[in-house]
Amino acid sequence: MMGSNRKTLLLDFGGVLSLDFDSESKSTLCAMLNIENGALVESLFANDHSRLALVGAISDSELWDRLCGHFGVDRSTMDFVWDMFWRSQIINDELLVLLDECRKRGVNVSVLSNMWCCGGTRMRSLTRLTRLIDQIIISGEEYCRKPGREIFDIAISRLGCFPEDILFVDDDARNVSVALSLSMSGLVFNDTRQGNAFIEQWIRR
Template structure:
């Protein structure tokens, strides 16, 4: 790794990185409540109204309750009757904290590597159980900034808050399209699948090797 290409800071996504897979969680919700595990993600991908609801919510223009109501209506349009209240919570109920990734973030920070969160928010309680200001040097959340990934502006804000340029930073995200967008800005990218693999990739990318990243299990 050349001095020119080495990185000195890491930005992490939240859902699917610090937690178990969001896609798997939504699929389980679809199977259990909708009778079709593909429906939630298919709705966001293919239904223009549902997609706009998600964009407006993640960018802070649409609150928790109106988003739940709108999404429930779109599910009903697909022939699926769901309880509106608590819908987001039920979609996220199967997500569990990934302790190995939380440990990785802590170990990087202890080794002097600036760490930040760059996350598209979903619902009022999606970060419950995580003390984000304690875990990270900087926190950037889409609903507070009015812009969402994969917009380059959210990555820029995350880098600015860490005091680094994009070419000095690594983005860790479970969605490949978000990594592609980060790389277009000059960041290095890691598509997260499991903690040990992510730790190994970071140990190769960072100019200051974190002493414990390669041993995270």
């Protein structure tokens, strides 16, 4: 497909658009799952069941059954944990202000996230975020994940632009490295102020 020359921001969700969880909710969720305080994201996503769901290899229903067994909780508890997980997200409001300005300048803003299919559904329900987002590309829906090249190729095709016109922003240097190898610009996101300054500079080029 022929690409356009429209500048495009392609952003990760966790660690970029979402910075953390509120501390009280995080402690509550860790206690409910009987895991060490502060290990919420790692415990949810760095297990074999989650890894399969991140590439769509098991259904959401099978994932919940497996996670209930993994954490030793019932389905109602797991449903509550998942709901609170999303309600307690600390969204990067400072970055959202910049994204609003980017859209007014004609910049495409999209998301590329390693996430279960049911996470993609919840992500799309965050209206503060989705009003600024053109497309949300989820690993579980595409059957492949970062840092593999395939999901980046899918993103380039879906966005309809040239790789050279994309700035990929992620908090994982491995993912940014792949983007750079495909002729995108890349930013390892560690700090909102520095990240926003880099994005603004890139837009002005």
